[in-house]
Amino acid sequence: MDTDVLIVGAGPTGMTLANELLVAGVSAVLVDKLARRSELSKAGGVQSRTQEAFDQRGLLEPLLATGDYPAGTAHFAGITLTLTRGRHRLPWRSIPQVAIEGFLEAHLAARGSRVRRDHELTDLAQDADGVTATFAGGARIRCRYLVAADGGHSTVRSLLRAAFPGRPGTATTVAADVRLGGDELPTHTWSPDGHWVHVFPLGTDPQGRPLRRLAMGGPGRSLPRDVPVTADEIRDGLRGAFGSRVELLELRYARRITNAARQVAQYRHGRVFLAGDAAHVHLPIGAQGMNTGIQDALNLGWKLGAAVHGWAPEGLLDTYHAERHPVGAGVLRNVQAQSLLMDSEGTRAPDVTAARELFAGMTHLRDVQYHLDDMLSGMGLRYAMPGAEDEPLVGLPAPDPGGGPVRWHELLRSGRGVLLDPDDGFAKVADLWSDRVDRVCRAEGTRPMLVRPDGYVCWAGSPDGPEAALGHWFGAPK
Incomplete structure (x- = not known):
């Protein structure tokens, strides 16, 4: 193998994934067909959950230090959700995609991981052990896994002949x-x-x-x-x-x-995974494409790391599709609804105007604004996980630290799992997974919980203890 993971496409999704693999201690090669990075701003907003994730890796403060990026308030179909202002520790912020790409590329380069540019993929072949990628000019790279982060016109997706159902652009x-x-x-x-x-x-x-x-x-x-x-x-x-x-x-x-709206039927094809715009395209409203792609990378990165290091439990890599495909589908739905309510083609059709006026009236209700904010910010995203039916925290992002004793944006910097053990009762169990999970006892006033490397709660305070969840997400004990 030339590398553990080959990432095709050096946009925000690809570079976020490269950083996740770096944190996980996995070798990765990041390639892009462009000879130089684009200077176009492209997307322009970063949602609360994406900022939380960057903060969990120690990236948010240095990113914000690179420019003037004003905070703003979320909107749905052009209707400002004023009641949500100040609801999250990190509000929606205007950060152009070009600034994020420049920051991430410099961050990776400082750690010895440089983008290989002018690499145009022409073919790929996979077998039981890995993937061979061929580039224009004949160069080849052999890897254990390949991730397509090469945008809406993905070459990888075309080479896979992956089904990409949905609606073509009509306007x-x-x-x-x-x-x-x-x-x-x-x-x-x-x-x-x-x-x-x-x-x-x-x-x-x-x-x-x-x-x-x-x-x-x-x-x-x-x-x-x-x-x-x-x-x-x-x-x-x-x-x-x-x-x-x-x-x-x-x-x-x-x-x-x-206004094309498409999503691949499967995010995983053997040893090849699709992420970001390679997996889903839609009208760019609220920068949801960029944020969703970054979240794809955060979900996939630690799981690939587990597979490369050999401790991934059976089926872990399949949870990437199981968890992220519904998220992408939800984004397509809300974008299509926003496009209709915004009357983006300017039809001024009476039915559309009536629907918008009715909807705008409903948004005066706090619960409606909070529901829309949870959906747009990513803070209300809940993955389907074992135990979620009995425990309201399971499947959600780790609780906002606020002024409490637990600061997830510091505890998750290592890219490992975290077991909160406020009563110091899980030392013996935690030791069995200590090579993958950190146990934290300085958490007075908090509930016991287990948090995955991507910041999502996968167990919380059930009488049976965390052992089953540790095995389910972090593999067999050492």
Whole structure:
């Protein structure tokens, strides 16, 4: 083997996975077909759960130190969820994808893991022991496992002939990075004739001037993807939504995006796994594509590490599909619902308008906003696990530390499991898995619980103790 894991695609998903494998002590090679990293901002928001995960690896503070990334409030279909402001320790924050990629690439390079660029995959073959990947020019890499993180037009997915059911794109909208001048900008604006513009902060440029991500659409604005977006088109869209109150000062880049919604039928194909946009594509609302891909990587990374080190229990790698496929399907559903309520094609159809008005009224209810926030932020995600039917904590992210004695963002830095043992009663059992799980006793006032390396509770305080859960998630005792 040339490496334990080959990762194809050096976007946020691929680089997050490379870091997870580095933390797990597993060798990985990260390749990308581009000769240099893209400077386009692409996605623009990082949700609470993704920030928690970065914090659990010690990455969040140094990432935030690289620029001005304002915090914001979640929205659903352009309806701001004001009642959720301050609900989580780490609020939604505007961090462009390009900044995350630059930070992660530098972080990996500082630890001796560099992206191999200009590597275009042309073929792959797998057998009982591993995968052989062939690249343009004839170079080959032999690995135990291969992960496709190569985007919505994934070469790996095509080579696998993996089923990718769903809906093709039926319309396009414009996404652009701009500098704007004029009056104070509302985040979401619709005109009576169906034209709309959404504006989000993107931090500042090197001169300290505020940048914004702009999305726009409406009647007659759905053009083929290969038609270039011009400054005049952006100005016309701004006039349609704002009149003369807002002007375009600079167009940094723009592209057309479609409302295609597809998801692979299987996330695992033998020794090959699909993650991020290679596994699911949809209209980019709320940066859910990037955040979902990063969460794919966090779920898969420690499981691949367990398999390489030889202690993975039977079926552990299959839980990647079992846990993440429903999440991806849920994201597609909520994005399609948001697209309908936002009337992204500007139809101004009476049925759509009525549905939006009814829904907007419902969002005045706190429980509705909290439900939507749990879904969008990732903080309410619950994996189906043994014991979840009897224990409300099992399957959820480890409880927000707040001001309490347990700080998961510090305890999980090693990439190992953590057993909270506040009454010091599990020393003998924990010792059997001490090469994979850390036992923590300084947790007065907390419940006993077992947390996986990705930060999810997999056992909590049942009378039978943690032994069955340790075996289920961390394999046979040493």
